[in-house]
Amino acid sequence: MIGLAHYLVLSSMLFVISFIGIVINRRHLIVMLMCVEMMLLAVNMHFVAVSQYFHDISGQIFVFFILAVAAAESAIGLAILVLLYRCRQTIDVESIDQLKG
Amino acid sequence: MGTFLIANKVLLPEMLVFLMSLLTLMAGVFLPTRMRESSALVFAQTALWGAIALAFWGMLAGTVTLFSGTVVVDHLAFTLKVLSYVTASGVCFYAHAYLKAMKMPVLEFYVLTLLSVLGLSALLSANHFITLFVGLELMSMPLYAMIALRRHRSDCLEAALKYFVIGAMATGILLYGIALLYGATHTLGFPDVANAIPVAMHGHHLLMSFALVFITIGIAFKLGIVPCHMWLPDVYEGAPTIMTMMVATLAKIAALGMLLRLLVSVMPALFAEWQPLLMVLVVLSLFVGNVTAVKQANLKRLLAYSSIAQLSYLLLGVFTGTTAGYSAAMFYLATYVLTTLAAFALIMCFRREDGEEAVDIADYAGLFQHHPWHAVMFAIVMFSLAGMPPFVGFIAKLQIFQALLQTGPFWLVIYALLLTVVAAYYYIAVVKVMFFDESQTPLRKVSLGLGNGLLTLNALGVVMLGVQPSGLLTWLSL
Numbered sequence: 354m355i356g357l358a359h360y361l362v363l364s365s366m367l368f369v370i371s372f373i374g375i376v377i378n379r380r381h382l383i384v385m386l387m388c389v390e391m392m393l394l395a396v397n398m399h400f401v402a403v404s405q406y407f408h409d410i411s412g413q414i415f416v417f418f419i420l421a422v423a424a425a426e427s428a429i430g431l432a433i434l435v436l437l438y439r440c441r442q443t444i445d446v447e448s449i450d451q452l453k454g
Numbered sequence: 455m456g457t458f459l460i461a462n463k464v465l466l467p468e469m470l471v472f473l474m475s476l477l478t479l480m481a482g483v484f485l486p487t488r489m490r491e492s493s494a495l496v497f498a499q500t501a502l503w504g505a506i507a508l509a510f511w512g513m514l515a516g517t518v519t520l521f522s523g524t525v526v527v528d529h530l531a532f533t534l535k536v537l538s539y540v541t542a543s544g545v546c547f548y549a550h551a552y553l554k555a556m557k558m559p560v561l562e563f564y565v566l567t568l569l570s571v572l573g574l575s576a577l578l579s580a581n582h583f584i585t586l587f588v589g590l591e592l593m594s595m596p597l598y599a600m601i602a603l604r605r606h607r608s609d610c611l612e613a614a615l616k617y618f619v620i621g622a623m624a625t626g627i628l629l630y631g632i633a634l635l636y637g638a639t640h641t642l643g644f645p646d647v648a649n650a651i652p653v654a655m656h657g658h659h660l661l662m663s664f665a666l667v668f669i670t671i672g673i674a675f676k677l678g679i680v681p682c683h684m685w686l687p688d689v690y691e692g693a694p695t696i697m698t699m700m701v702a703t704l705a706k707i708a709a710l711g712m713l714l715r716l717l718v719s720v721m722p723a724l725f726a727e728w729q730p731l732l733m734v735l736v737v738l739s740l741f742v743g744n745v746t747a748v749k750q751a752n753l754k755r756l757l758a759y760s761s762i763a764q765l766s767y768l769l770l771g772v773f774t775g776t777t778a779g780y781s782a783a784m785f786y787l788a789t790y791v792l793t794t795l796a797a798f799a800l801i802m803c804f805r806r807e808d809g810e811e812a813v814d815i816a817d818y819a820g821l822f823q824h825h826p827w828h829a830v831m832f833a834i835v836m837f838s839l840a841g842m843p844p845f846v847g848f849i850a851k852l853q854i855f856q857a858l859l860q861t862g863p864f865w866l867v868i869y870a871l872l873l874t875v876v877a878a879y880y881y882i883a884v885v886k887v888m889f890f891d892e893s894q895t896p897l898r899k900v901s902l903g904l905g906n907g908l909l910t911l912n913a914l915g916v917v918m919l920g921v922q923p924s925g926l927l928t929w930l931s932l
Contacts, residue, residue, distance in 0.1 A: 382615070395630070
């Protein structure tokens with residue numbers, strides 16, 4: 354029987370994986386954007402699981418807002434990425450080092 | 455019907471800002487080219503000053519909760535909203551001539567600024583996690599786009615990308631914290647959550663602590679305090695200076711608003727948990743911010759590290775957990791915003807020989823000989839940031855330390871005071887370069903148009919408020 358705990362463990366695993374993906378990713382910026390999306394999806398899964406388990410609808414409504422905002426967010430992220438590619442002809446994370454830090 | 459009218463009244467500022475942003479967009483399409491840019495400025499200023507007037511009018515109704523308790527307009531929301539409208543109006547004045555000189559799109563700037571301010575208002579009025587989230591995103595997304603407005607400069611794009619990735623990650627972390635809190639309390643409205651936390655603490659204490667840590671770290675990323683500060687100097691340096699000004703003012707207002715709402719209004723029951731958490735952040739930020747700022751050669755990076763240090767004083771006010779502390783933090787924020795506006799406007803005034811912005815401290819050597827008044831204004835700003843009397847930064851620090859002395863711990867007061875001395879060193883070093891070093895090549899001064907007069911007012915305001923702070927202090931006290 355799959356219970357609430359399974360969903361919560363899965364969502365926290367997804368969250369940790371995406372966080373690690375952002376922090377140690379040294380290859381591709383697209384992967385970084387995917388990790389950001391995955392992070393929000395992990396949160397969505399958590400919300401839906403809790404909301405379903407406790408029969409409280411507001412968590413599922415929150416998910417709709419997160420989905421919409423995540424779409425807008427990835428649009429902006431990809432737009433910046435396209436501009437950066439035009440400027441530098443590469444989107445390697447390693448090459449994003451003009452500003453020291 | 456009665457409720458609807460009240461709803462109209464207190465939400466009129468937001469409605470005005472929203473409508474004017476659409477109108478500005480329309481102006482870009484329908485007005486003849488020569489009228490576009492100045493009319494956009496007029497629309498933006500009308501929106502912001504109209505919103506301030508309407509906010510004062512709406513506040514006559516007292517604290518109001520709207521839309522099934524998802525939006526609240528209380529004193530905290532009201533004061534921070536007015537502060538953000540005034541700030542945005544100042545930014546728009548400073549921006550006008552700068553945008554043209556830098557060949558940045560002017561109309562888009564005003565539209566996005568108004569939308570960002572709209573998001574900030576929604577965030578400050580939030581009484582429900584959904585409102586908070588939507589407001590936060592509406593505030594942040596225009597900022598990401600605006601940093602990338604100079605789309606041929608790869609350093610601006612890099613700053614935009616860094617700000618975007620960190621901002622999105624911070625949102626993710628904050629949301630995960632909210633999701634954990636939702637798991638423990640099964641509700642999302644702020645008053646309900648505040649009531650449910652003491653009950654849920656018995657069964658889900660660990661879950662609650664995790665939620666608190668995630669939410670605090672999310673806000674710490676937005677504030678840019680240690681250990682979540684790595685992005686801040688890069689974004690400050692890479693972004694066009696007008697955008698650095700916005701990130702340094704509007705985004706900080708949002709972060710303090712969130713901090714006061716979430717920690718103080720929603721999670722007062724967890725005070726014993728979040729106070730040590732804030733203490734760790736403050737101790738680290740004070741040290742790293744002040745000590746790293748000493749060896750910076752770039753003025754924008756120096757201001758970035760100095761902002762880390764400045765914000766940790768603000769956190770000290772929240773850390774005390776008393777009303778006096780929160781009021782001191784509000785006052786500190788207002789003065790920090792005022793001083794930062796002047797600091798970045800001064801940087802926008804000067805160009806090197808090749809037309810690039812003068813951002814190295816060495817560029818400003820001997821500024822006093824060529825542009826004495828601007829050098830004096832720089833000195834006023836730097837002394838105020840360092841916290842010297844009679845400037846307003848002194849009063850702000852004094853308030854924080856007074857509040858902290860009443861609650862302790864005493865060693866933290868001593869520690870913060872010692873690091874204030876370090877801070878004074880690097881601020882005065884900048885002033886020394888401007889007044890006493892020999893200049894190699896004189897800087898070219900560019901006019902800020904309407905911003906010139908505002909800059910003088912702004913710098914004088916830093917002095918005047920230092921001499922006469924009582925009005926602002928009373929207005930901002932919670």
